[in-house]
Amino acid sequence: MASRIIAVNRDTHPGIFPIVYGMWLTLRNMFETLFVKGRSATIEYPEKKRNISGRYRGIHLLTAREDGTPKCVACYMCATVCPAECIYIESGERPEKKIEKYPTRFEIDLLRCVYCGFCVDACPEEAILMSRENDLVGTSRAELIMDRDQLMNRGKLAEVGRGYHPTDHDVRRPVRIAALERLKSEHGIVPGMPKRS
Amino acid sequence: MPKCTIDGKEIEVAPGTSVIQAAEQAGVRVPRFCYHDDLPVDGNCRMCMVEIEKFPKLQIACGTTVSEGMVVRTQVTSEKAKVAQRDTLEFLLVNHPIDCPVCDQAGECYLQDQYMENGLHDSRTVLEDKIQKRKVVDLGPIMLDAERCVVCSRCIRYEREVTKTNLLEFVNRGGSTQISTYNGGPITHEYAGNLADVCPVGALLSSDFRFKMRVWFLKETDSVCPGCSTGCNITIDHRDCEAYRFRPRRNVEVNKSWLCDPGRRLYQTIAADRVTTPHRKGGAVAAPSVLLDEVVAKLRAAGQSSAFLASPRASNEDAFTFKKLAEGLGGRLDFRVGNPQDKVKVRKDQILQREDRHANTQGLLDLGLGVTGVETLLNDCKAGKVEALFLQDGAMLEDPGVLDAAQHVAYVVALATHQGPHLAAAHAVIPAAMWAETDGTFTNYDQRVQRFKRAFDAPGDAKPGWEVALDLLARLGKPMNAATAGDVFVLIAAETKAYADLTHRSLGSLGRAVGDPAKTPATA
Numbered sequence: 001m002a003s004r005i006i007a008v009n010r011d012t013h014p015g016i017f018p019i020v021y022g023m024w025l026t027l028r029n030m031f032e033t034l035f036v037k038g039r040s041a042t043i044e045y046p047e048k049k050r051n052i053s054g055r056y057r058g059i060h061l062l063t064a065r066e067d068g069t070p071k072c073v074a075c076y077m078c079a080t081v082c083p084a085e086c087i088y089i090e091s092g093e094r095p096e097k098k099i100e101k102y103p104t105r106f107e108i109d110l111l112r113c114v115y116c117g118f119c120v121d122a123c124p125e126e127a128i129l130m131s132r133e134n135d136l137v138g139t140s141r142a143e144l145i146m147d148r149d150q151l152m153n154r155g156k157l158a159e160v161g162r163g164y165h166p167t168d169h170d171v172r173r174p175v176r177i178a179a180l181e182r183l184k185s186e187h188g189i190v191p192g193m194p195k196r197s
Numbered sequence: 198m199p200k201c202t203i204d205g206k207e208i209e210v211a212p213g214t215s216v217i218q219a220a221e222q223a224g225v226r227v228p229r230f231c232y233h234d235d236l237p238v239d240g241n242c243r244m245c246m247v248e249i250e251k252f253p254k255l256q257i258a259c260g261t262t263v264s265e266g267m268v269v270r271t272q273v274t275s276e277k278a279k280v281a282q283r284d285t286l287e288f289l290l291v292n293h294p295i296d297c298p299v300c301d302q303a304g305e306c307y308l309q310d311q312y313m314e315n316g317l318h319d320s321r322t323v324l325e326d327k328i329q330k331r332k333v334v335d336l337g338p339i340m341l342d343a344e345r346c347v348v349c350s351r352c353i354r355y356e357r358e359v360t361k362t363n364l365l366e367f368v369n370r371g372g373s374t375q376i377s378t379y380n381g382g383p384i385t386h387e388y389a390g391n392l393a394d395v396c397p398v399g400a401l402l403s404s405d406f407r408f409k410m411r412v413w414f415l416k417e418t419d420s421v422c423p424g425c426s427t428g429c430n431i432t433i434d435h436r437d438c439e440a441y442r443f444r445p446r447r448n449v450e451v452n453k454s455w456l457c458d459p460g461r462r463l464y465q466t467i468a469a470d471r472v473t474t475p476h477r478k479g480g481a482v483a484a485p486s487v488l489l490d491e492v493v494a495k496l497r498a499a500g501q502s503s504a505f506l507a508s509p510r511a512s513n514e515d516a517f518t519f520k521k522l523a524e525g526l527g528g529r530l531d532f533r534v535g536n537p538q539d540k541v542k543v544r545k546d547q548i549l550q551r552e553d554r555h556a557n558t559q560g561l562l563d564l565g566l567g568v569t570g571v572e573t574l575l576n577d578c579k580a581g582k583v584e585a586l587f588l589q590d591g592a593m594l595e596d597p598g599v600l601d602a603a604q605h606v607a608y609v610v611a612l613a614t615h616q617g618p619h620l621a622a623a624h625a626v627i628p629a630a631m632w633a634e635t636d637g638t639f640t641n642y643d644q645r646v647q648r649f650k651r652a653f654d655a656p657g658d659a660k661p662g663w664e665v666a667l668d669l670l671a672r673l674g675k676p677m678n679a680a681t682a683g684d685v686f687v688l689i690a691a692e693t694k695a696y697a698d699l700t701h702r703s704l705g706s707l708g709r710a711v712g713d714p715a716k717t718p719a720t721a
Contacts, residue, residue, distance in 0.1 A: 073298050073299045074299075074408070075297075075298030076414075077298065080411065080413065080414075091408040097333045098332070100299045101299040124298050180317070183317065
C-alpha cells in the first residue's frame with residue numbers, strides 16, 4: 001500500500017473522531033477477513049497450500065529411464081558443484097555398454113542442502129530435478145538424508161508438482177556465452193570454426 | 198649446445214633435443230597426444246605442429262631436432278600453428294563419443310584439456326553418424342574403450358619398447374582403426390597399470406580404479422613406493438585420509454615414468470586392518486602414555502639384556518631413532534629377517550622390480566644397524582639371554598624364526614601397522630603409522646636417498662616410528678633434539694658420512710644419489 005505523509009499539528013485538539021476512525025478500520029478488516037471470501041491474508045495450512053512458482057527450488061528428485069532405472073550416470077557433476085557438499089555418490093557398473101555407469105548410492109543430506117539448484121544446472125542427463133515440495137519434516141536427522149530410492153519415488157510429487165529444471169530457461173546457454181566472452185576478453189581466443197588465412 | 202629461439206625467448210639446449218622438449222624448457226607446453234617423454238617418437242598425432250622459420254610448412258615439434266639458430270613459433274605466437282592444432286583436434290574429435298560424464302579419464306584427459314584451451318568448436322558430426330567401436334572390453338587389469346581412442350600408439354610403443362611383450366596392435370583401417378590384443382585376450386604382464394597412465398585419453402583405463410572416484414577430488418602427495426628396493430617415485434592420490442591410487446612420478450634416474458602393478462596395489466594396504474589403539478597381550482586396550490611408560494620400565498629393567506630388531510621397511514628416520522633407543526639402553530641391535538642385504542641390487546625382472554621386497558635395506562645398512570647379525574640376536578633370545586625384545590615391525594612375527602625367538606622372551610614389544618594373529622605373541626603392541634602418513638626418507642638399492650611426504654593422518658593413536666622412539670627416549674631421560682622427521686634427518690646427516698650435508702629440503706622431489714656411481718650401475 002502506498003504510504004502517505006501526514007503532517008500532524010500537535011497543538012490541535014482533534015477530539016474523538018480519529019479514534020473512532022482507527023477502530024472502524026481495524027474492525028472492518030477483522031470482519032472482512034472473517035466473512036469476505038478471498039480477503040484473508042492467511043491460509044489454512046496444511047489443508048490448503050500456497051500456489052508456488054513452477055521454478056521453485058524444493059526437495060530434489062531423481063528421474064528414471066523408461067525401464068525404471070535411474071537416468072543418473074554417476075558423473076559426480078552435482079557433487080562437484082554442490083556448495084554445501086551434501087551429495088554423496090557411489091557408482092557401479094551397468095550391463096549396457098552405452099551407459100556403463102549408474103549410482104549404487106546417491107544420497108542428499110537435505111539438512112545441509114542450501115537449495116541453490118546448482119546440481120540441476122550441472123546435470124548433463126537431466127537426472128536430478130527439483131520439486132515444489134518445501135515442507136521438510138522428520139523426527140531425526142538421519143531421516144532427512146534421502147537415499148537413491150527415496151529420491152526416485154517421491155510420493156508427494158504428483159501432489160506438489162515439479163519445480164526447478166533446466167529447460168525452464170536454458171541455463172547452459174548463458175553459461176556458455178559467458179565462458180566464450182571471458183575467453184575472448186581474457187585470452188583473445190575466439191572459438192568456433194577456425195578462420196583460414 | 199645449439200641455441201634456438203622459441204616464441205621470442207632464446208634458450209640453449211643439449212644437442213639432440215627435440216623442439217617439443219626445448220619448448221618445455223622455455224616454459225611453453227606444446228599440445229601433444231603421441232609424444233611421451235619416455236617412449237620413442239612416433240609423430241603420428243600431428244597435434245604438436247609449430248611454425249619454424251625457413252621451413253616451408255609447419256613441422257611437428259616432437260619429430261624435429263633443434264638446430265643452431267632455429268626460430269620456432271608455437272601456438273602462443275603463431276596463428277598458423279594454432280589453427281593447425283585446432284584443425285587436428287577437430288579431426289581427432291570427429292568420432293569421439295563425448296561420454297566424459299561416465300569416463301574416468303575426465304579431469305586428466307588431453308582431449309578435454311586441449312579442447313578447453315584452443316578448441317571450443319561445435320561438432321560438425323551428428324552423434325548418430327559417429328563410427329561405433331568396441332566399448333568396455335575387459336583386458337584384465339585394463340579396460341579398453343576403442344571409441345575414445347585417438348590412435349596415438351603410445352600403448353603399442355610402450356608394449357614394444359618397455360615391457361617387450363607386444364600385446365597390443367592396431368587392427369582395421371582408416372576411421373575404423375582401433376587397438377586390440379590378440380583375440381581380445383588379457384594383458385598378462387606386471388606392468389599393465391602404466392598403459393592407463395600412458396594413454397592420453399580414456400581408451401585404456403585401470404580396472405582397479407574404475408568408477409572409484411572422479412580425479413578432480415583427489416589430492417596429490419609426492420611419495421616413494423615401499424614395495425621393493427628400487428624405490429620408484431610415486432604420487433599418492435588421496436581424499437579424506439584414504440588413498441585411491443598410486444601413479445608413477447617421473448624420475449629418469451630411477452623409474453622413468455613407470456610403476457609395477459604389485460607396487461600400485463600397495464595403496465590397498467594403507468586402509469586394511471590397521472592397528473589403531475595401543476594394547477597389551479590378549480587385546481586389552483591401554484592408554485598410549487600408560488603403555489609407553491610400561492614399555493620403558495620393562496626395557497630399563499632389561500637394560501643390556503634387551504634386544505632391538507629393526508625393520509628394513511622402516512624409513513631412515515625410524516631406523517635412526519630406533520638405533521638411538523637401542524644404544525641408550527645398551528641392548529643388542531640388528532635388523533632384517535632373512536638376508537635382504539644380499540638381494541638389494543638383484544633384479545627380479547628387466548624393468549623395475551628387485552628381489553629385495555623391503556624399501557630401505559640399503560638405508561639401514563648405511564646407518565649401521567647391522568651390528569651383531571640377526572642370527573646371533575635370535576639365538577640369544579632362544580638361549581634366554583634376552584629379557585625384553587623390541588620389534589620395529591609387528592609383521593616380523595609372521596616369520597617362524599622370529600616367532601620362535603619371541604616366545605622365549607619374557608617381554609615382547611611390537612610397533613605394528615596391521616592387525617593379525619601373529620601379534621598375539623607380543624606383550625605390548627604400539628600402533629604405528631605407515632610411510633604415507635609421515636615424512637621421511639628411503640635409500641634405494643642405488644644409495645639414492647629419496648624423500649616421501651605425509652599424505653594424510655594415521656588412523657587412531659598410530660604414530661610414526663620415529664615419533665614413538667623419540668617419545669620412549671624422552672621417557673628414558675635421554676631426549677633427542679628433534680621434533681620432526683626433518684630434524685631427525687639433520688641428526689642422521691651429522692652422524693652418517695654418506696649422508697653428510699643432506700637435508701630433507703636439499704633432497705628435492707627426485708632425491709639425491711650418495712653412493713659411488715662407479716660401483717653402482719644405473720638403471721637400464
